[in-house]
Amino acid sequence: MNVHLVIQLARFGDVIQTKRLIRGLLADPGNQVHLAVDAGLVELSEMIYPDVVVHGLPVHDPRSEPATLIRACAEIFSAWKAADVARVYNLNHSGFNHVLAGLFAPEQVVGYQWNQGQALRGSWPETVFRLSAHRSANPLNLMDYWGFFLGQTQGLAQGLTQGVVLDPALVNPPATPKGGGLGVVLAGRHARRTLPVPILARVIQAAAARIEGKILLLGTAAEREAARALRPLLPAAIQGRLKDLTGRTGWTGLRDVVQGLDLLLTPDTGTMHLAAHLGAPVTAFFLSSAWAFETGPYGEGHQVWQSVEPCAPCLEAAPCPRSAVCAQAFADKAVLARLARSAHSVQSAQSAGPERSNHPDPPESLCLLRTGLDDFGLEFHPLAGELPDQEARAARRELLRSHRLRIGPRRIRLEQTAAEALYHEPDWMIDTP
Structure with missing residues (x-):
């Protein structure tokens, strides 16, 4: 059994938008998934992901006493140690996320890492982060962003099964009126x-x-x-x-x-x-x-x-x-x-x-x-x-699509500006985690 930990400490909608990643991990029957969320979202998370082990941390509750937070965290950390977590998906760029990711060896962590006192972004988050410089041309949905964390294999231990990048059609059912008003x-x-x-x-x-x-x-x-x-x-x-x-x-x-x-x-x-x-x-x-x-x-x-x-x-x-x-x-x-x-x-x-x-x-x-x-x-x-920015957005999406799916682009010519926006010269020189 390969144990994977997903750290998702954002809010209601973000927990649901983690679905493509979590369902992709669960697609491999040899995987067990643990999910760390804010304590107020445990019931929701268990409802959305009944096959996942959910851990609640009092992150967003301003009434949480430091001693209560420390005790809750200590119990959860002990559970993770006992589970022998092999792979960690750290989805948010926040101080608390970095502290949790820092409990694990950097090579175990996909996404946002904490390595020897430095907050680091993996190659996929770094690429996507550049889209924020011009948001109206950003083509990437958050569900797909996190879903493609499964495409990162660097540091994957021998024999460790990661799961599959889930087919988008298997994430949510088509919209259909239900009759309830x-x-x-x-x-x-x-x-x-x-x-x-x-x-x-x-x-x-x-x-x-x-x-x-x-x-x-x-x-x-x-x-x-x-x-x-x-x-x-x-x-x-x-x-x-x-x-x-x-x-x-x-x-x-x-x-x-x-x-x-x-x-x-x-x-x-x-x-x-x-x-x-x-x-x-x-x-x-x-x-x-x-x-x-x-x-x-x-x-x-x-x-x-x-x-x-x-x-x-x-x-x-x-x-x-x-x-x-x-x-x-x-x-x-x-x-x-x-x-x-x-x-x-x-x-x-x-x-x-x-x-x-x-x-x-x-x-x-x-x-x-x-x-x-x-x-x-x-x-x-x-x-x-x-x-x-329709043309710029379409070009960026096609470039991301061709690289993440490792297939040829549907458009023969892609805008040079799209490539320059998403990829910088050091990306081709240094293999970042």
Whole structure:
């Protein structure tokens, strides 16, 4: 039995976006997988990965006493030692991650390493890190990024089976309406990624025209005020369909609700990734710092309304000098008209392509995308609007695809700028771990 440890200390959505890596490891019956997560995500992780040994660390709980943290860590470290971990996949560039990775020999660690007091990135993370210099041309989904950690074989001990880079089609089921009505996630983790309540009310009213049944409001207890503010902005007929579940569902309850939906309306959230995991259709609204190509819903048949303002995607930690103007376009009549279409006409428009749509074009600051899959991973097909940096993004994706899959590129000529952005001269001179 080969024991593999995945260190994923980020949040809700990131745990689910680790799925391609974890399922790839589990594809080899000779592997056992351990997963280190924040203590608050243990129940979720065990629900998503029932075949994985989950360890919870009190990383994000500000109430954790140092002594409690030390005791919890000591118990987990003892369990890892007893398990005789052979390979470690360290997925995040954070101090806590580096400390955990430092418990193991550097040659055991894939991803972000700690070696003799230095924080190091492996060759694949280093290559991908360079994409952040020009995010609007970044073509790589986080699920695929972590999934291709399995492609790194340097330091792999003799006889150690790593697992396989999982076929993208085996990660999540295709989006299929389930018959349980409309779900609405009221807010993202950051306020700038969240549609203002008056705009969200118009979006719900449009989508409710083609989705029958209950309209389920989802979120934590912090979103209850938004749910109360939303109700009077909706027509009486739609108010009668509302069911406020904010703060009323644990992880299991949230799964039970989401897996039965006809459609989930959401910003870039963990609940969006849960819906994609379960095959529930998603229509997502990406604004501010959210970029669909990086963290969009994974699988066939989801839709994303992506803000393409000149400043998008922005850095949410920095103040917005434009008063979050990117949110206003989501209330445009063309957007609402598309949301109100029947399911049949949505499928017809997807087949026909944007040029044959009978609906008005969205504002220039928005682009409508549909998710799809190829042999590399998640890709997006524009249904309406114009994407910035499309050629540069396509060239970078094809270059990554050809190198990670070790096959010839589908495009005979690739942009030189794409190669220069992803690979530097020392990459060809020094074989970094």
